[in-house]
Amino acid sequence: MLKIYILQLTYAFFNQLYQLVFPAYCFCCKQFCTINTYGLCNACSLQIAPVATIDIVITKNISVTVFAASFYQDPVKMLILAKQYQQMHACKAIGELIWAKTDTRFQEFDLIVPIPLHWTRYAKRGYNQAEEIAHVLGNKMHIPVVNLLKRTKATAFQATLSKDARSFNVADVFALAKEEYKNIYKNKRILLVDDLLTTGSTISSASKILLELKPTILKAAVGARVQ
Ligand SMILES: [Zn+2]
Secondary structure (H helix, E strand, C coil): CHHHHHHHHHHHHHHHHHHHHCCCECCCCCCECCCEECCEEHHHHCCCCCCCCEEEECCCCCEEEEEEEEECCCCHHHHHCCCHHHHHHHHHHHHHHHHHHCHHHHCCCCEEEECCCCHHHHHHHCCCHHHHHHHHHHHHHCCCECCCEEECCCCCCHHHCCHHHHHHHCCCCEEECCCCHHHHCCCCEEEEEEEEECCCHHHHHHHHHHHHHCCCEEEEEEEEECC
16 A cells, blocks of 8 residues: 555656656647647637538549648647647647547548658658658557658648649649559548648649549548638
């Protein structure tokens, strides 16, 4: 009994010490806080309002439903724009938010496909935000994250372009990463994942390539979408 009590005391002590050395820090309001959900303080996380799904038309008969955890506004905007050492924590928080705030958790999928970064941008940044978010969801759903797609050309950063330029910017930029994927991943239920949805042209271009695999279900989830 005494042993358990000492163990509990030791745990409480180190927990307090950890909080002192690494206090929880809100991504949005930059306040140190004790209650921290999705990398946000309680007040900031309460600002996240539910967002309705939208359907992006891909072909005459096919559209892709997109789930979004939030509109592209604070506090989720701050998570998407997180820099440097905070980025990985932010990706994890975005993944948790998609899981908690959207209907993706009620859906069944066989695999998750992140929107890829061009290798030049990947080399510069060292990681792909969409892929990190996809891994959080993959762990929740117990399904694999597969890099089915590759970018065939480097494109300008979407947020810096006008609406017309964005659609042009992502036309035909994706291809299957390996030709054999067409057979291996045929007739599967696929969830596409990206951090941010702007015009929908990225999801649309990626979906057109994935349709070659004849998926039985093709839907998408994003951290935030522009209103
Ligand atoms: Zn906050």
